[in-house]
Amino acid sequence: MPETTVILGASDNPERYAHMAFQLLLKHGHTVIPIHPALKEIDDVPVAASLDFIQTAPDTLTLYVGAARLPNMAAEILRMRPSRVIFNPGTESPELQARLTQADIPWIEGCTLDMLRTGQYCPPALPAARNGGPPERRFPNNTRLRAVNQEPKVCIRSPGSVVLMFAVAGMSDCYGCFPGP
Numbered sequence: 001m002p003e004t005t006v007i008l009g010a011s012d013n014p015e016r017y018a019h020m021a022f023q024l025l026l027k028h029g030h031t032v033i034p035i036h037p038a039l040k041e042i043d044d045v046p047v048a049a050s051l052d053f054i055q056t057a058p059d060t061l062t063l064y065v066g067a068a069r070l071p072n073m074a075a076e077i078l079r080m081r082p083s084r085v086i087f088n089p090g091t092e093s094p095e096l097q098a099r100l101t102q103a104d105i106p107w108i109e110g111c112t113l114d115m116l117r118t119g120q121y122c123p124p125a126l127p128a129a130r131n132g133g134p135p136e137r138r139f140p141n142n143t144r145l146r147a148v149n150q151e152p153k154v155c156i157r158s159p160g161s162v163v164l165m166f167a168v169a170g171m172s173d174c175y176g177c178f179p180g181p
Contacts (some may be wrong), residue, residue: 003030006054006082008073009064010034012042017088018064021112028116033058051076059083062112063091070096078103086112 005025011018022042025032032045033054039047048054051073061082063070070077070093077085078099085100085107087093092109100107115121 003059005030005060005062006033006035006058007062007064008035010036010042010047012039024113024116051080054080057081060086062086063088067091067093074099086110088112
């Protein structure tokens with residue numbers, strides 16, 4: 001299912017992972033909003049200078065900026081309220097992850113490229129239970145999931161990640177990648 005993805009730290013350099021993710025997201029039919037303060041466009045797609053230019057909450061925010069810079073961007077990220085945040089390798093920020101958890105914004109430590117290439121780039125996590133809704137579950141990174149009647153099962157293992165599957169209404173859906181054991 002195509003979704004809107006914001007790439008924080010987008011690049012027009014084809015050798016950068018952010019650019020590879022940009023290309024692959026477009027190839028998979030997703031709407032991509034690249035963010036970079038100095039670029040005007042990437043491959044004919046307009047680039048926003050900052051997260052403040054995003055008017056509606058995206059399905060996914062994927063991070064390609066250094067972890068040290070992320071705490072200073074936390075307020076903008078929280079204001080944007082993405083449905084999920086992907087911390088690509090090298091962007092892991094315990095401080096931002098804690099703030100996202102506190103704000104009930106699901107986050108995943110994973111690789112956008114690997115998730116796309118293996119068919120695991122799925123719709124965002126279900127929202128946390130509110131007002132007496134279905135029970136929620138917490139997974140290794142404190143991400144919450146609700147409306148799950150079965151235990152998650154590992155369907156794919158790759159170096160450094162585990163992909164969890166769950167059943168909802170008789171259909172298997174992917175949840176996402178988590179750090180492996």
